[in-house]
Every structure is written in C-alpha cells, then in structure tokens.
Amino acid sequence: MNDPHDDPLFDPALPADAELGALERRFAPLRERPLPPLPPLTDAAPEGVAPRLRLLRGGRAAAAAVLLLAAAAGAWRLSIGAGGAAGGGASGGDASGGASEREPRAPVASAVEGAALDVSLARRDGAVRVEPAAGGAARDGTDPDALQLGDRIVCEPGGGARVRVGAIGWLELAERTELRVAAGHGDRTREGGWHLELERGTVDATIFAAPRVFALGTPAGIAVDLGCIYRTTVDGEGRVFLSVVAGSVSFESGGRKVHVPAGAGCRAWPMVGPGVPSWDDDAPELKELLRLYDESRLCGDGVTAEERIEQLLALLGPKPAPRASLSLWHLLAGLAPDAPPALRTQLADRLAALVPPPEKAPLERCRSGDAEALAEWREALELHW
Amino acid sequence: MLLSPVALTPAIADDGAVAGLARAASAGDRGAFAQLHARFARAVRALLLAHAPLREVDDLLQETFLQAWRARAALREPDRFGAWLFAIGRSLAGRARRRAPREELPESLPAPGAERHAQLAAEGAEALAALRELPEAYRETLAMRLIEGLSGPEIAAATGLTHGSVRVNLHRGMELLRERLHAGVKR
Structure with missing residues (x-):
C-alpha cells in the first residue's frame, strides 16, 4: 500500500494517476450537482408531528414525475418559505384514537376564504362532464375552464380526466369516477388550501405541497396529503382503499389518524373510518x-x-x-x-x-x-x- | 424559513468542533445544526449514493438531516455524531431501496441534450453501478472519496474509522471496483 504522504487516493490534493483521474471524471456529474439546502427545522417532533419532506419516493413513481421534481420542489420550497408554519405545526398528528390533548386542527378549511381556488379540468379523455354546483346546464368539459366550488366532475365508463390543483399538482381520474370541488382557499402556503371529495371511483393524486395543504375527502375519511403520490378508490358502498406510492398520507376520520407511508395501504369504511395500514x-x-x-x-x-x-x-x-x-x-x-x-x-x-x-x-x-x-x-x- | 446552503463547504475536520456542535444541536441550537449540515452533507450524500435509488438521493439527504434534528435528544455520544447520522441515512436509504428495487441509473444525472454530458452521465452511471456492487464498507468509503472528493482524514473524521482503516477500505475497494469496471468493459 502507498505511503500515506504519497497516496492520492487518501489525499486528493496530490496529483492523481491516470486511472484515478479517469474515475474522478466519471463521477464528476454526480459531484457537481448542487447540494440541497438544509430543510426547515420545524419543532414538529416534540409535538408528535411528522413533517414529511419527501417530494417523491418509491420505485413505482413514473419517470415523468422525476422530471417534474425539480420544478415542483422549487414551488414547494417557496411555499414553505412563505408559510412554513402551515407545514410544521399542523402536519401529521398522533395517529391514535384521538384522545390526545394535542388534537390537531381540522384538516381542511370549512369555508372558502378567497375567490381564486385555481382548480381546472386540464385534460379530458372520452365521456367526461362537469356538473355545476348550483344547477344549470352541465358543461361538456372540453375546455380547461376553471372549476368552481361545488362543481362535480363525472367520468363515465371509458372516460378519464386530469384535474390540475393550483400549482401544487394534479389528480388523474379513472373512468366511473365522480369528484367534487368541496372547499379551500387556493393558498398553497396554508393548510386547507384545497379540499376535493372523491364520491366514487379512483383518483391518482400527485401533489407537491407542504403537509396538509391538500386533502381528498372520501365517504370513509379524509386523506390529508403530507406531500406525496397516492391512489384512492371508493367503491359503490363507500368503502375506500388508499395506497401510497410516494411520501405519506394521514388518513383521518372522527379524530382517528392513520399514518400511511409509501409502500403501504389502508382500507376504510363509512361510519368506521380507516383501519390498520399494512405494507403492500x-x-x-x-x-x-x-x-x-x-x-x-x-x-x-x-x-x-x-x-x-x-x-x-x-x-x-x-x-x-x-x-x-x-x-x-x-x-x-x-x-x-x-x-x-x-x-x-x-x-x-x-x-x-x-x-x-x-x-x-x-x-x-x-x-x-x-x-x-x-x-x-x-x-x-x-x-x- | 429555509436555511441557505453555505457557499463553501467546510471540511469535516477532526478538530473537536463536531462534538461541541453536536452537543449544542442536541440541546436545540439550530445554528449549530446548520454547521453540522454544512460539514456532513457531502459525506451523507455519498453514503446515500452508495445505497439509495439515485432519483431519491437529494430527497433522502434532506430527510436524513430532518430525522436527525427530530431525534436530536437521543444523541448520546456527540463525538460520534457522524456515525449516528450515517445510521439514520443508511436506514432511510434501505427503506428507499426496498421500495425501488429497479432503477434506471442515468435518469437523473445532469445534462440532457449535450452529447458530451450525456456520455459523461452514462459513464458515471456505469461506475456508480459497479461501486454499488462492492461490500458496504468499501462502497461507502469510496463513494465519499471518488464522488464527493473527501480526503482520507475527512472520511475518518466523518465515519469514526481510523486513518488506517480508511486507507485499507479505499485501496481494497479500488481494486474491486477496477475489476468490476474491467469486467463490464469486456462484457
């Protein structure tokens, strides 16, 4: 083995031999990537809260999501910077029966505080219609018009749609799915920014946001997004199956909170709420x-x-x-x-x-x-x- | 508020400062923790690159430090902060790996569009794949040296290994890596 004072493998300041130099150059693209910054150090842990930073996790995540990561991360970091408290103190929560004194705040806004909800039907495949909130003729959904509070998107058999949720992500609606725009204020820096209700069918949600900014309601509980990708299915009897691909979801009902991390799933029943999660x-x-x-x-x-x-x-x-x-x-x-x-x-x-x-x-x-x-x-x- | 990355990453010097910073961070000093981040981020990223799916490395890097912050009260040996931090990183990387058994390595390497960069990216991916086949001790040490450019003494300070052990890991790892890369070329 080389003398420690003449060993470029041990001391990079010394001139590298040809082989070592070639290897260093091969790894250069990895080395030159900028380091991500230190994340916001919320004092969530002592409060029993788990802020989730994972913007993308899991081998099943589509390659396209990787390409979107950088842009989405930028948006997310901006959100945190402007409203870190929303992602810190209010995220996660204890997942027990809800008897704790630290019962977190309600997961979603109960009323609309602003006009710019910024939800739109970005793509329509096949038979898709939008039922307006206050009666009137159904729109055909061919234009990516902004959706209004109370609007219901209905994907008939063979249909499918993409719903854009502000600048934080999108929902893919499968056929035979009904989704309603239920509440929110459209502010990505505060919890309760968007609350949509999945009444039946299947939705794949891809959300890059601070925890609890987005929530997907179901007949059996509310899937509160902690920054992730997940699939939610509601069957004809209101039973729900939630499966998380990346990040994690807090599945909540009646004070009970179930933490579903990536690679796990959870069933839920109307009047009962979420059950015990298990790994896929x-x-x-x-x-x-x-x-x-x-x-x-x-x-x-x-x-x-x-x-x-x-x-x-x-x-x-x-x-x-x-x-x-x-x-x-x-x-x-x-x-x-x-x-x-x-x-x-x-x-x-x-x-x-x-x-x-x-x-x-x-x-x-x-x-x-x-x-x-x-x-x-x-x-x-x-x-x- | 986001803490900005430091412009110049300070070396993980074995100067006794780490234990003091770790002790302060353990007591809730965010500034001290930011200094630890500045010192250890590259080493942790190397460790993650040695273990975790490439596309998740930056995410896991942030999560490793966040988990460390959240678990700061459990840090019992401040002078072994690096080893403790790496244990968290390995745990998170292991979980990520279990969830992502298949990976297209070149996917998140930089520079699509530029032929030269694309070639470099492919070569880097091949070298990384070969490095990941090495035994864990060699893999981590070599990743810190070859990918992040840490010196032997810095690796020793970060990991808690002796200088001698780091040298052995580097040289034996290099031998194995060379064999694997040559075997790959022949294939």
Missing part, C-alpha cells in the same frame, strides 16, 4: 386478518378482538421485521379505551421487542395507552417505515 408486500394472510379485524369493528363476526390479535401475533411470529411495527403500532394506538389491559400490554411488548420506545415514552405509559407516549414512539418507529 405483506403476506396475504396478514392482510386478510387485518381486514377481518377492521371489519369486525363494523359488525361482529363472532371472533373477539383479542382472538383476532392473537391470530395476528401468531402469524407475525416472535421476531418479525421492524417494519411490521407499522401495523402493530396502529393496532395498539387504535385499541378502544375499554380494551383489556392485558391485550394492550401484549401488543406493546411485542412492539417493544421490535423497536423499543424512546426514553421519553416509557413502555409503561405506552402499555397504558398514553396518547402522548404513543405519539413519541411512533416518531421513533417512523425510521423503519
């Missing part, structure tokens, strides 16, 4: 047990929650991968207040075997269902999600 590549048996567990909250199936959780834990085995904590944490945080303490302890202990809770969230507090401690634990677990 989880075993089908596990997904089926989770579905049965969730549906039993809607109507009992003769199997108790304890029995179902026993089945789940048995299926997971004594030492599952840490990412199994996604489902386990939501099972624990979603237990009813009157759930048997032994069941709560069993879940907490199994979860702790995967990833121990942080110091400031002692296991005893987590076992007792302390919402604040559970939120702290989730912060630590997110490293594995």
